[in-house]
Amino acid sequence: MSTFNMEFIVKDLMNAFPNKILDYKFDGARSVFVSVDTGILHDVIRYLKDRYYLKHITTITGTDLGDSIELIYHLSPLDRRVLVNVKVRISRDNPHIPSIVPLLPGAVLYEREVHDLLGVIFDGHPSLERLILPDDWPEGVYPLRKDYKVEVG
Amino acid sequence: MSYYQVPIGPQHPAIKEAFQFNFILDGEVIVDVKPRLGFVHRGIEKGMELRTWVQGIFLAERICGICNVPHTTCYCLAVEKLYDIDVPERAKYLRIIINELNRIHSHLLWIGILGMELGFHTLFMYVWRDREKVMDLVEMISGNRVTPSMNCIGGVVYDITPEMIPIIKRNLDYLEERTKYYKSVLEEDPSIRARTVDVGVLSTEKALDLCAVGPTARASNVKSDVRFDDPYTLYDTIDFNLITYDTCDVWGRAMVRVDETLESISVVRQALDKMRPGPINVKVKRIPPVGEATARVEAPRGELLHYVKSDGKETPYRAKMRTPTMANIPSLCEMLKGYHIADIPAIVASIDPCYCCTERVIFIDPNRGEKWVWSYDELRNYSRKYYGVGV
Amino acid sequence: MDNVFTLIRIFIFPGLLFLSILAFLFEWIDRKAYARFQNRIGPLYAGPSGILQPIADFIKLMGKEDITPRYVDTLIFNNAPIFAVAIPFFASLYLPLDGSPILSSFEGDVVLLLTLMTLYTIIVFIAGWASTNRFSTVGAARAILQFLAYEIPMFISVASVAVYVGSTSLTYISMNQPVPMILLQPIGFIVFIISMQAELERIPFDIPEAESEIVAGWLTEYCGPKLAFLRFAEDLRLVFCSGLATAIFLAGGSGPILPPVVWFVLKMIFIVLLSSYIRSLFARFRIDQMVSGCWRYLIPLSILQLILTRFVEVGLRWL
Numbered sequence: 054m055s056t057f058n059m060e061f062i063v064k065d066l067m068n069a070f071p072n073k074i075l076d077y078k079f080d081g082a083r084s085v086f087v088s089v090d091t092g093i094l095h096d097v098i099r100y101l102k103d104r105y106y107l108k109h110i111t112t113i114t115g116t117d118l119g120d121s122i123e124l125i126y127h128l129s130p131l132d133r134r135v136l137v138n139v140k141v142r143i144s145r146d147n148p149h150i151p152s153i154v155p156l157l158p159g160a161v162l163y164e165r166e167v168h169d170l171l172g173v174i175f176d177g178h179p180s181l182e183r184l185i186l187p188d189d190w191p192e193g194v195y196p197l198r199k200d201y202k203v204e205v206g
Numbered sequence: 207m208s209y210y211q212v213p214i215g216p217q218h219p220a221i222k223e224a225f226q227f228n229f230i231l232d233g234e235v236i237v238d239v240k241p242r243l244g245f246v247h248r249g250i251e252k253g254m255e256l257r258t259w260v261q262g263i264f265l266a267e268r269i270c271g272i273c274n275v276p277h278t279t280c281y282c283l284a285v286e287k288l289y290d291i292d293v294p295e296r297a298k299y300l301r302i303i304i305n306e307l308n309r310i311h312s313h314l315l316w317i318g319i320l321g322m323e324l325g326f327h328t329l330f331m332y333v334w335r336d337r338e339k340v341m342d343l344v345e346m347i348s349g350n351r352v353t354p355s356m357n358c359i360g361g362v363v364y365d366i367t368p369e370m371i372p373i374i375k376r377n378l379d380y381l382e383e384r385t386k387y388y389k390s391v392l393e394e395d396p397s398i399r400a401r402t403v404d405v406g407v408l409s410t411e412k413a414l415d416l417c418a419v420g421p422t423a424r425a426s427n428v429k430s431d432v433r434f435d436d437p438y439t440l441y442d443t444i445d446f447n448l449i450t451y452d453t454c455d456v457w458g459r460a461m462v463r464v465d466e467t468l469e470s471i472s473v474v475r476q477a478l479d480k481m482r483p484g485p486i487n488v489k490v491k492r493i494p495p496v497g498e499a500t501a502r503v504e505a506p507r508g509e510l511l512h513y514v515k516s517d518g519k520e521t522p523y524r525a526k527m528r529t530p531t532m533a534n535i536p537s538l539c540e541m542l543k544g545y546h547i548a549d550i551p552a553i554v555a556s557i558d559p560c561y562c563c564t565e566r567v568i569f570i571d572p573n574r575g576e577k578w579v580w581s582y583d584e585l586r587n588y589s590r591k592y593y594g595v596g597v
Numbered sequence: 598m599d600n601v602f603t604l605i606r607i608f609i610f611p612g613l614l615f616l617s618i619l620a621f622l623f624e625w626i627d628r629k630a631y632a633r634f635q636n637r638i639g640p641l642y643a644g645p646s647g648i649l650q651p652i653a654d655f656i657k658l659m660g661k662e663d664i665t666p667r668y669v670d671t672l673i674f675n676n677a678p679i680f681a682v683a684i685p686f687f688a689s690l691y692l693p694l695d696g697s698p699i700l701s702s703f704e705g706d707v708v709l710l711l712t713l714m715t716l717y718t719i720i721v722f723i724a725g726w727a728s729t730n731r732f733s734t735v736g737a738a739r740a741i742l743q744f745l746a747y748e749i750p751m752f753i754s755v756a757s758v759a760v761y762v763g764s765t766s767l768t769y770i771s772m773n774q775p776v777p778m779i780l781l782q783p784i785g786f787i788v789f790i791i792s793m794q795a796e797l798e799r800i801p802f803d804i805p806e807a808e809s810e811i812v813a814g815w816l817t818e819y820c821g822p823k824l825a826f827l828r829f830a831e832d833l834r835l836v837f838c839s840g841l842a843t844a845i846f847l848a849g850g851s852g853p854i855l856p857p858v859v860w861f862v863l864k865m866i867f868i869v870l871l872s873s874y875i876r877s878l879f880a881r882f883r884i885d886q887m888v889s890g891c892w893r894y895l896i897p898l899s900i901l902q903l904i905l906t907r908f909v910e911v912g913l914r915w916l
Contacts, residue, residue: 080499081287083436109417109430111502111511112528127500127511127528131414133435136500159417161536163528170251185244196252203252325800325881331635397801397880547735547811548804548883 059085059135062105069100084136086125091141091150098126098139098156106130107137110153113163115171117198121145122171126153126160143173145198152178170197227542227554235546239539254525259285259359259494262522266512267353269527272315275308276505277527278357280512283438285359287499288516289490296484297361298439302477304347304356305439305503306470310381311340311352312506313463313470316555317388320460323551324401329391336384339377346370361487371478382471389464392457402457406541406553409454418537420508420530421466422556424450425458432504444476456556493520505530611694611858613686619862620832624651626866627835627873634877651832658825666818670727677724678819678826684720685833688713692840693768695858696850702768707759710767710841711752714796717834718744721805725815736814739884740805743795746891747802751792753899754785757906758845767841771849779846781909785902786846788895790868793838794875795887797831801879802887839868 063077063085076088089097101107111127126139143150152175154161164175165184172195175181183190195201226245230238250269254262266281267274279301286293293301314337321329341351348354348364356362366374392398408418413426423430431448433441449465451458498515508530517523541553606612625640625648632639640647665671688710690700698706718740725737758778762770779786795802806814813819819827843849843864850857882890 084500086498108414111417111509111533112526114513114524114526116515116524116526125513127513129435131430133430133432133509136436136502138500157417158415159533159536162532166532183244184242185247187244196249201252203249203256321880325803326879327800328635328877329880331637335636395880397882400882400886401880546883546885548881 059083059137062101062135062137063087065104066097066100070097073097080138083134084138086138086140088140088142091143094126094139094141095151095153095156098128098153101128101137101139102156108157109133110157110160110163111136113160113167115167115173115197117145117171118142119145119199122148122173124150124167124173148173149176150174151176154178169195171195172198227550229542229547229550231547236542236544236550239542241535241539243535251525251527254522256521258520259492259516259522262525263357263359264355266527267355269529271352272312273308273505273507273510274353275305275356276503276510277512278355279305279438280501280503280505280510280527281514281525282357282359283501283503284499284512284514285494287501288494288497288514289359290495291360291488291490293361293488294485295440296365296481297486299477299481300362300364300366300486301357301439302441302444303366303474303481304344304354304362306474306477307340307344307347308354309470309506310467310474311337311344313467314340314385316463316506317392317460319555320402320456320552323555324398326398329388329398333388336381339381343374343377346373358487360490361485363487365486366478366481374478375475378471378474382468385464385467385471389461389468392460392464399457401549401552402455402460403453404455404457405545405549406456406459406556407454408537408541410452412540413454413537416536416540417533418508419533420505421459421462422508422534422537424448425462426454427452430509432502432509436502438501438503440477440480443480444473446473446476456552459556493518507531508533606699607690612690612699615694616686616689616833616836617829619836619865620829621651621655622648623835623839623865623869624832626869630870630873631877634874655825655829658828659822661821661824663821663823666728666730668729669818670729673723673727674818675823677720677727678823678830680720681717681724681830682826682833684713684717685830685837689833689837689840691767692837692861693771693844693849694840694861695856696772698768702766704769705765707755707765707767707770707845711755715744715748718748721815724819725805728815728818730818732811732813732817733815735811736805736817739811740798740815742884743802743804743887746888747792747795747895750788750891750895750899751796753896753903754782754788754792755845757782757785757899757903760903761906761910767844768849771844772851774848774851777846777848782846782902782906784898784905786842788899788902789842789846790871790875791895792891793842794872795891797834797838797872799872800876801882803881804884804887835869835872836865839865839872842868 059079063074066087067074070089070093073090073093074087075090078086080086107128107130109129109131111129114125114127116123116125121142122145123140123142128137128139129135141150148171150173152164154164154175155177161179162184164178165181167173168175168178168181169183169185172193226242228240228242229236250265253265257265262285263278263281266277269277314333318330318333318337321327321333344354345351347366347370348356354364356364408422408426410427413423413428418426418428419430427450429448429450432438434448446469449462449469451461494516496516496518498513500511500513503510510530511528513524513526514522515524538554541556542550545553608614628650629639629646640650643649643653665674691698691702691706691710693702721740722737725733725740728734758770759765761778761781762773764770764773798805806816811817816824816827840861843861847864847867850861852860
């Protein structure tokens with residue numbers, strides 16, 4: 054398990070999901086970014102989890118790209134030797150994506166965080182309540198989106 | 207049977223930072239826990255986007271007061287990946303030394319806090335006295351007791367001169383002796399054992415499922431330590447042990463930290479011996495090339511991840527950090543269920559929570575969005591209604 | 598003339614004034630010793646070596662704003678501090694500080710004193726309950742629960758001394774010990790000291806006001822003058838409990854050369870130092886551990902002491 058190399062995982066993913074793996078890029082010796090089609094996110098994560106024991110989710114990074122929102126799921130196996138960063142893009146206006154909490158219970162807070170700050174709605178999340186923003190924060194204002202401007206004082 | 211709620215936080219003596227748990231209690235027994243974050247937001251992720259890459263180091267340093275060194279190390283490692291540069295060997299060893307000194311200081315601080323939460327004030331006083339020695343060392347190296355500002359993109363700023371080495375070693379000898387003593391205290395003291403053994407149990411399966419990190423995971427017998435798994439700087443050239451305990455309780459977490467302190471002392475010694483003269487940093491351009499990178503570092507509290515994305519501008523397009531406390535909160539809620547009110551402080555402390563680390567995301571401007579613009583009268587009426595006085 | 602003498606005894610020496618001075622002195626000794634055991638300095642600035650610090654604290658608290666929260670039961674809440682001070686004062690008047698009791702002595706006053714201690718716990722409970730704060734409520738419930746655990750072994754350990762001496766008058770007990778009872782009944786002494794630590798709500802039994810768990814427990818809502826009085830009451834209870842231990846186990850004021858009152862105070866200081874030392878040695882126990890510990894160890898030990906006392910007595914008679 055600990056000796057498997059990154060290229061092998063990527064090749065294997067390409068074979069398992071033909072034409073659905075959009076892009077990949079190595080990031081140092083033990084980390085890789087893999088862009089996948091949004092529709093197969095669940096299948097990719099389940100595949101990685103069952104086959105390579107990628108059960109540890111470090112976090113979910115959400116980035117506002119202007120026209121879309123990019124989510125990066127930072128996954129690593131049980132011994133956490135490698136980091137597989139699965140990237141998906143979702144629409145910015147209608148940001149829905151299935152929740153991965155049923156697969157990886159550890160993602161529960163990260164999804165709430167991304168929901169709070171970027172307005173992504175994770176369908177199937179057990180309690181997508183406010184986690185970080187104050188209770189009186191107005192609806193529909195997402196501070197990590199690029200159109201939220203901060204007054205620099 | 208009716209349950210009643212006791213809110214612990216946002217202000218509470220057991221919690222050093224603002225954070226709220228709503229405990230649903232049955233008598234003295236905890237039935238359920240609801241965490242609420244967000245009381246100490248400083249908007250660092252957004253703030254990163256407004257500052258230059260170099261300013262980012264100092265902002266990262268201020269994410270957390272205690273484990274500031276891993277934050278800057280991690281940020282610098284990620285940015286250096288963007289530049290695709292290799293820092294000089296001496297700088298790598300210096301990073302190891304300053305990281306481990308930070309770990310020693312953080313773990314000793316934690317042992318003191320544990321004593322405090324258990325009502326064992328004597329332990330707290332003793333440990334914090336000895337912790338001063340590490341702070342003195344950090345001050346000697348960098349000029350600051352807690353935040354050394356050691357890292358820069360491309361290496362480190364301050365060097366360790368040959369005169370410092372015997373002083374560091376002498377202090378380390380003292381610390382090793384004291385840490386061994388504290389280890390024996392934790393192992394043998396009946397009142398500490400009574401309050402920590404079999405308290406806050408987190409099984410190995412749960413720890414893996416809920417993605418626990420750091421000493422919390424290692425005390426649940428999860429063999430994970432970024433220094434081993436993803437050796438950054440030159441940790442692969444240094445010989446030290448991965449500490450795990452299989453007791454899965456608060457006591458195990460304490461023992462993991464004490465043993466790690468001893469390991470850290472040995473790591474600093476080895477790094478001091480292996481360090482050869484040479485440059486301590488390389489010059490880099492002001493703006494890194496377009497790209498994105500992640501870096502992982504083992505902070506005292508566990509796995510720390512920084513992600514940076516550059517679009518070739520002066521400021522990062524996106525900077526994201528995931529701090530260990532955030533990762534351990536689900537585990538913490540799991541640990542608390544079924545225990546007594548009296549166990550809350552010890553269990554909460556056992557993950558070594560650092561909410562400043564966890565909450566760093568937002569600038570608050572509650573008047574944004576029109577519905578919250580209130581006149582003074584409306585506000586006054588609201589407050590009167592709220593407190594039930596003379597409406 | 599006799600009346601004036603009695604009034605002086607009650608109000609000045611060795612009565613209320615002297616007891617108050619002792620209370621502040623003992624708080625200082627306790628704080629200083631506790632600090633030294635912990636490698637700290639302790640109070641330093643008010644007076645020589647900070648000896649006036651407790652008085653300074655008291656005056657400072659008296660000057661603070663007096664707040665009565667809206668939802669408390671005002672009558673009980675406001676009067677609890679008065680009772681809290683009055684009870685240990687009254688009880689202390691039965692201590693044979695200078696060889697004879699301040700107020701009076703009668704057969705059975707030990708029972709009265711122990712009853713007064715019980716009454717104090719009731720005051721604590723209703724004060725916490727009247728605060729209607731959730732932390733106070735939990736603290737009050739804990740105080741009662743703890744009381745159910747430590748009171749019985751404490752009473753039995755006192756009873757075994759009374760059985761040995763053959764009297765229930767505190768003065769008689771303290772004056773008629775051939776050797777200090779600590780030597781004859783060491784188990785009873787240990788049980789008494791542990792129970793005393795619980796009675797005074799000190800580490801390892803500061804459970805009703807465990808700071809890191811329930812803020813200040815039953816004290817949470819108190820501030821200003823009321824808090825000053827409650828803290829003063831705590832000091833007075835330290836005086837009373839150490840005095841009780843001295844009278845029962847350390848033969849009261851008897852000793853060579855020095856006058857009895859000096860001996861009595863010195864022995865009380867010994868008890869206070871012992872208590873500070875215990876305070877610095879332990880972590881706080883959990884309420885269930887405390888209760889089960891008391892029932893499992895302290896009560897059998899105290900009963901064992903009582904039985905041993907009986908054996909010694911019977912054995913002596915046979916010889």
